[in-house]
Amino acid sequence: MQANTASATPGTNAAPAFHPWMAPLLALVAAYIDTLGFIALFGLFTAHVTGNFVLIGAAFVHGGSGMTLKFLAFPAFVIGVLMAKWTHGYLSARGSNNIVKILLALEAVLLLAFALAGMIFRPDLGSDHGLTAIITGMTGALAMGLQNGTSRLSLASLVPTTVMTGNVTQIIIDLVDALSGNAVARERIRRFIPAVAGFVVGAVGGALAYVAMGFVAVLPVIAVLLILIRIADQRQ
Template sequence: MNKDIAKLMSFIAGFADTTGFVALHGLFLAHVTGNFVTLGAAVSQGTSGMIGKLLALPIFCITLLATRFLGNVYEREGRSAFMPLFAFEALLLTFGAFLALYHGPFIGADGSPLLVVGMLWVMAMAIQNGIHRIHMKGCPPTTVVTGSTTQIMLDFTDLLMGKQSNIQATKQQLKGLLSSVFFFALGCASAAVSYSFVSIWCFVVPPVLSVITLYLLRRNPLHNSD
């Protein structure tokens, strides 16, 4: 079950990241460190959009602190924080989408509505990142794929050279990593196509998928051993 949820979460993250980039003037929502690059470009070219790029990483970090804190509180009580955290992620995505539909399309890159929408979705992606680290340790990352791509190439090279002692385990890991990268990329492509056809309405997709994920989790609770 974890693997199916991970696929959905990878798609959501890819979709959200691309939506932010195309609809929020180059703001990365999942791959927040990418904003360093776009911030540098904005500074060198004298373009707008610097405020959101400056805010993204601090907001991301503060949200992760809160995520970890809540997780520890639930752990002390003998409960899992996965469902409450993911429900809050879904709420942030939904509220952000509502504001995007109300205020968008966004003309200025530093306007307050754009910044609020962007930071709400940055918080949502931070929670998803924290959820993976805490509750889905056996699954590949769902919000960024650089590390996964690196590991794919390393494992693939080792398999070709026959260096792996446990071939079956490596193949299984490779399969999971490829799945994560594929669904993230599929989410990116879907967001790009959606934006070209329905513009700001593409913000609706991640909240809907997050609600579907919650429904699946309620029917089949996640287990760390999956």
């Protein structure tokens, strides 16, 4: 099976090519952790800053708890993005061919820390949003910030894997164009649908796994990252 490629601008080098399972598996990871965190950590979005801002705004009007947790998740997310930026820049300057693998390995380590924090502190068993929830939530947001940064810096030739709104919008637009015989639109649909499907599977899987296993449910998605590290052979 051919790896997904992004069309290169004329006169430039071709964009990096990646294994076709990279996008759907990364989307699965993002949705899985975001859903798990939302259920376990009092409505915290670990992967989506937008969702937390909406919930904070709603809390100002209707009241609610967990605002400190949601506020502090933002700087943790930012630090995760900066980690991706600094790591990508450092390795790029040294001509490394393993940038994607190293960034995915860092994410796996951070998700392991997220799992351990949840299993040790068990903030989901408390009735408040205290320090244990903040530590656990910030660790999850850090990992997801890293994945978001990695997606923009090292995996830009893939379709977006952490936010599906733009993907679904593009699919709808392309479906209309594909009806008129637009081959480019059909090819883009073929590339975007697996990521959306992976995200849906991850969201459902994260919810069911958390209900069954608690924070131990983070461990299977770390295994998915190990698979991604194995298949992340960037051909430049």
